[in-house]
Amino acid sequence: MEVPIVQGTAVPAGGEKYHDNQNHYQESNNNSNNNNNNNNNNNEFSHLTPSVRPEMQPSGYRDVGWAGLFVVHLVVMVVVISINMGSGAAAAANGNGGVAEPDYSGIYYLVGITAVSTIALGSATLQFMMRYPEELVKGSLVITVALSGVMAILGLMSGQLFAGILGILFFAIGICYAKSVWPRIPFAAANLNTALTAVKANMGVTFIAYGMILLAFGWSILWFIGVGDSLSSNNTAVVFVLLVSFYWVQQVLSNTVQTTVAGTIGTWWFVPDEASSYWSSAIKESFGRATTYSFGSICLGSFIVAVVQALRAIAHQARQNEDAQLLVCVIDCILACIQDILEYINKWAYVYVGLYGFGYIEAGKNVLELFRSKGWDVIIADDLCDRVLFMVSLGVGVFTGIIGLVCAFLDSNLLVAFDLGESSASAGFFIGLVVGFVFCSILMNVVGGAVNTVIVCYAESPAEFQTNHPQLAHEMRSAYMQAFPELRL
16 A cells, blocks of 8 residues: 655644654644745745655554564574573483583673673764764775775785685775765765764663663573584574574664664654653653564564575585585675665665554655655665764674684683584684674664664655754755755755
């Protein structure tokens, strides 16, 4: 069913308000329309189009079957993990060959220290981003191009001609891309600055992100302990299911943050008085909707991406087979493209899920239709902020991976429960890398969700932004006109 788009004002279904399970956007629209009527001759508003927003969806659970499936899966996994851990302890208690009870204290310590390091580094990075948004956008572009150059040099020096040629190709493409988008950096920086300002006004969303990190921390420990040994199994189906479970939970936690942020930033955009405190009502109500009415939609989108991530992990494992390197590489590239497309759709879909309460499929369809109708395809395709957030998450992950490597190297018994032998240090790096990257990605979703919501709201309602946040609106408008003079606002 096509969602009605109302020109000039958005009237929530049933006349309900956004807070108390709907919103105050109706009040915001009425105020902004009055302001627009009073400023018809004001050049600040003369070029702005009226609000173009869909109706707020009535209260109701969306994609509820997927929420039920996720809960059932989680219960099954906890039972399986508990059985595995119990059987290991029972075997040790029965004196199975004199084997002592598995000591998992090392994995507790390793995951714990990398998690604490991630929180510290992530928090420091957020503060830095608030100070130097434009420099970070430029730096991420330069680093990406430089890494391609390093890949080319290392490939040629090691005699791997294919890797070297591939690196040169990516290096050339990276330079062309950086040159083409460089004039758009101020607009990306303005988006980032606006998003960070909104987050700073509602810092409670970071508390929710940290809560999700703690849940991810607990899940990672249970998963690594309970099924870690199974990853060496020859049964690919079992490994695949375990990987889907791991990635699905992580995706759900991450996307819950993104959906909560979308609702909070949307309220800050239209009704700033309702979203300008550390633990504002907008945060609480947005989180409530994300974990109830919209939870099924979050589970659906998260599952689709988790399946592709698990397939890619299987493909990486298959690279150990030297007879199928080319085929595996092609499959991995195809899966990488599919994952990029799905994540691209997800990041915009969850904005509409958080803002208006759509189901997952409807949300993705309608938000992409908004951009198409505005001619904003080039803007969302060149969203440079995502590159910054990915580079930050990757950098933190590598750093915590090094911490895990050092810990495992200094204490050879740290991961003795997994009987890894000489691979203990490599496993320490891998665990640190995964924990750091996943945890930091959840934290960066606060910023990523805010940036995505800012772009959507700016496409729909620039006049409201001008009314409620004039200084930020002036910066955004100037950067926009400089970067995209051919596009209307």
